[in-house]
């Protein structure tokens with residue numbers, strides 16, 4: 001008999017490679033004792049990332065959070081193994097969250113995370129098997145795009161993913177007199193991080209709606225920003241600081257969390273955790289707070305947008321140093337007509353795109369016709385009646401890179417990543433896909 005607390009059965013078991021089987025099951029959110037299959041999945045992926053494996057209450061907390069995300073897991077096991085008894089060799093998580101395609105416009109995206117293969121079983125096609133299977137499943141479910149963030153930049157292009165957003169790490173020199181280009185408004189109040197439990201997600205969702213390139217946040221952030229990881233000080237907090245900005249009417253508009261790195265540092269420093277601003281004024285006010293912290297001479301932020309907003313915020317732009325710059329969101333268009341119908345356009349346009357796709361999902365010659373801010377995409381033959389000569393020829397990885405408007409098609413033409421058959425077509429595509437706000441993925445997953 002199945003008790004209500006039992007995890008649901010595996011919905012797929014099949015041989016995928018000699019001696020190996022693939023199982024798929026949902027994260028139940030149940031504690032390890034009631035769901036040993038998920039506990040072993042989590043242990044395997046932590047080990048494959050060379051991380052410590054959580055136990056006890058810390059493990060149960062992670063399992064609960066993954067349940068809240070609605071994650072679906074795929075595990076590759078030795079044939080005949082019971083996933084409740086042994087750890088998988090390959091791990092893969094997928095879940096659906098909104099992708100912001102423009103201000104006020106969202107699409108459902110298939111987010112992929114926790115992709116690992118045991119070090120003794122790498123380069124035998126386990127990742128390829130899991131990825132091809134799950135992308136096909138996402139297509140069958142009608143999801144127009146997939147997305148991930150990559151541990152290495154050389155892995156995912158072969159599966160049709162292209163870099164759509166970038167992020168950087170910055171250091172801001174806050175020693176001495178720091179001035180902002182415009183005076184801040186509203187008030188800043190220090191709060192207990194636990195007070196962000198409801199406010200944080202609500203403000204994030206409002207910021208998300210204005211930020212093309214961002215995706216819905218995973219549940220783990222509610223624990224990170226409230227400083228309540230059970231693995232650290234049993235969830236009682238570790239000295240994280242939190243400040244909320246209220247506008248002149250007293251409405252909360254943004255918040256920031258940060259941590260002092262200690263007096264043993266040569267340059268007294270705070271490190272930002274999460275910064276969420278739903279208005280430009282709130283963003284300015286939070287930075288005004290950060291750059292004027294007494295005794296602090298440096299602010300570090302490891303997850304900053306790759307734009308020049310911060311430099312323009314300060315009177316002295318040279319106080320900002322970029323210490324690292326990286327790809328962030330890798331996007332993969334699965335359904336060309338649905339993806340292009342699901343974003344806004346600043347102008348009219350008419351382009352024919354010949355798209356190659358190693359997995360076939362987006363392959364074809366497509367006419368992208370945009371009128372009054374709305375796109376219609378129709379498939380065309382390249383030969384025979386109705387044939388059209390393409391203006392541009394590109395792989396789905398490049399199409400996915402330029403889709404949100406954060407990467408320029410003209411720039412990719414100059415890099416030799418796409419071929420122009422009509423002079424000026426790449427610049428036209430760039431203009432057609434221009435975003436109304438800087439394109440940035442505000443969150444990791």
Ligand SMILES: CC(=O)SCCNC(=O)CCNC(=O)[C@H](O)C(C)(C)COP(=O)(O)OP(=O)(O)OC[C@H]1O[C@@H](n2cnc3c(N)ncnc32)[C@H](O)[C@@H]1OP(=O)(O)O
Pocket residue numbers: 048049112113114115116117118121122123124125126127128129148149150151152154155158
């Ligand atoms: C979205 C995320 O979760 S990103 C996190 C990815 N995980 C990690 O970095 C953890 C450590 N690494 C691993 O666990 C594994 O090496 C993985 C998951 C990256 C690759 O798994 P494998 O099973 O070895 O990959 P698989 O054998 O299926 O290779 C598929 C293809 O990708 C290529 N590939 C695999 N890993 C890499 C790599 N690190 N760099 C470049 N190419 C790679 C293979 O050569 C192969 O190419 P081909 O099919 O075009 O000939």
